Amino acid sequence: MGGRKSQNLLEKAKASPYGWRRPQLVRLYERYGFAIENGAKHDIVKHPLYPELRATLTRSSAELHPDYVRHALDMIRKLTERQKEGEPEE
């Protein structure tokens, strides 16, 4: 997590939530440790260590509504906060 490719994709999402498609968003999620689980009609994105961080994800191959990307950014922000909280103090 936090590699250059992850950062680039994160910066791209921050710059614009428009024009994203599912495979690209899945890559962003996976680079931050999220897993994709199949539901009956929609997939579920969740983090194995922070199960409260989860979201539904469409299986559509069309351009995604920007709120899917905004939500991914929000989950990554919360994940980063939780990980910082869990770090030992210097």
Next chain:
Amino acid sequence: MDNDLRRKAEELAARNYSHVVVIEEAPSGQVTFMAKNPELYGCMAEGSTFEAALENLAEARVDFIHSLLRDGLAVPAPASQAAPAPRGAVTAETSSNRAHSNVTGAIQFRDPSKPAAEPDKSQPLYEALVQTVR
């Protein structure tokens, strides 16, 4: 076992969750509707119309609750169950308060205590961002 959980998820998802629909026009001109249940953080579904977004949300809600149950997590109750809102109260969210968003068309709030007004069809999208809390 999983069928039981699925049935339980369907029962729980059928409760009176509030919902919000956001209409957004992308720079490409594509207009999409995103429906969410504010009580269930992360539960959302899009659609090409207001109705389609809500139909997809109903399906997504079952999958979302099913995943919570499978992981042994608590399923948040609908807000209306915790504190009933006064009749006619409306909640809505627009993308107009987002710096990088464009709102398309007018937003109308419908008060269920009054007869529905004829929608203004001169607007490209109308009556699309309405949520009534029962």
